[in-house]
Amino acid sequence: MIKKDSDVKIFNGIKERDIHAYIDGHLDPARARLVEAYLERHPEIATEVRDYVEYNQLLKQAYTPTEEEEVPARLVSALNRPVRNYWQPVMKAAAVVALCALSVGVGRISAYQEQDGAPSDDMVNRFIQQIANNNADSLYNTASMDRLELDTNIETDPLNWLTQKIALEMQAPDLSSAGYMMTGRRLVTRGTQEFVELTYKEQGGGDVKLYLKTRWDKNPPTIEFVHQNGQSFASWQEGPLVYALTGSLSEQNAMRIANLVRGSMSKISDKNQLAGDIIVEQAPVMPAQPVVREGFVSGDDAFLPQVNVPVAPMAMDRQGRFVAPLRPKNIDVDEHMPSAH
């Protein structure tokens, strides 16, 4: 057995670490001869060393065929496109809406160009301020929600489906077909507004900057609350979803559950650290204030459960379609909820 302590000299200055380096072929010839001399005197260790050398050779043989296989095209193409998962953490922080693109130096948006073709810092600041003041709703593109093809079976994995809806699985936009490659990204702050700025560069040309801003409302939502016939109903809008909660609850418990739902849903955005050291601030979950209404404002009887059902947090997407991703298994609440279509 080779000695365990690699620092103990075992023969003529040779240490255990020399024997392993010999096995791995990392010794210079002179030192290798010393090891061989030692092994000649210790046949049992020599047998062990031969075994280890053989294992090395066998392992190399076993793994070599992989290297000789043809490289899949997707790996080659991975070298020529933006990172696949780069935006996932941002998108999990909130639904991000691409607000605007600012062309610098190549004349894509001529209105923002000076005569020499490059905008001044003041122009950039004014432009960003304009974005900051803009109502994101007016810019919200519902097509971006529909753009996602559902590759998850909603019947078997509704939470994944909801995550997709929230996260949108957006990638850093690929502008390579127009000759632009992403060369930089950073967080830009204007007052309380924060933007992620992507810079694309055209070969031999100028830059294009793309600003992205979360739609996340930093103010706590207003929870619409109704209590009737022993049933509580609470609904609110937060992030990209509308929530509706119903159950046989006291008003106090309904509010507590509603805030638990909000806290739980916000955890998906905990990982807001972007690759590339960009951090997008997440709206803190603040206790929501209820607005208690007399009766049902909507008058939608379909929304009124006639029997007691367990708490079933509901969510609705931007098209007003309900999804029921948060319900516990084995509880059928669909019959009490509006149709998804």
Add this chain to the structure above:
Amino acid sequence: MIFGKRDREDIHWMIAQEIPALRRYAFVLMRKEEKRDDLVQDTLERAINKSHTWRREGSIKSWLYRIQYSVFINKYCKSPVKEVSADGISDDLTPMVSENPSQELTVECKRVLSAIEKLKPRHREALLLVAVEGATYDQAASVMNIPIGTVRSRLVRAREDLRTEMNQDVKVSGLRIEK
């Protein structure tokens, strides 16, 4: 460090040359064949994104291995739930050799692949990095982000355990190996 277009093209070319080695190293790290190229793709994307951080110190292969090992540990080793196949046998215990039926491996190769699956993962990774990838101890330490002494101790333990497994295998199967 600011890279020009030519520098970027050079780095992309150098990275592309290492794809076969990265696939082999992914084969070393991952059991599921279909996941291996995912690991390589993640590695390549990260490498391209981080290419400006490469200081041209050491080989680009070591740098790529370091990225790949980091991606492997952080992304693919996090699930505490072991995947269990229909027959109830954990995939973690399935010898890698079964993933490549097309390979024409010798009986001895299959034996060593089967035996190495029984080693502790970190020990196995150290051994394969050195034995298969030809990494020096300091390169392995850099890739695995551990001290060189830890690499050596893992290597020694891996070899001893592998030998025990191989000898055990011989006793069980009644094979006699002609040296």
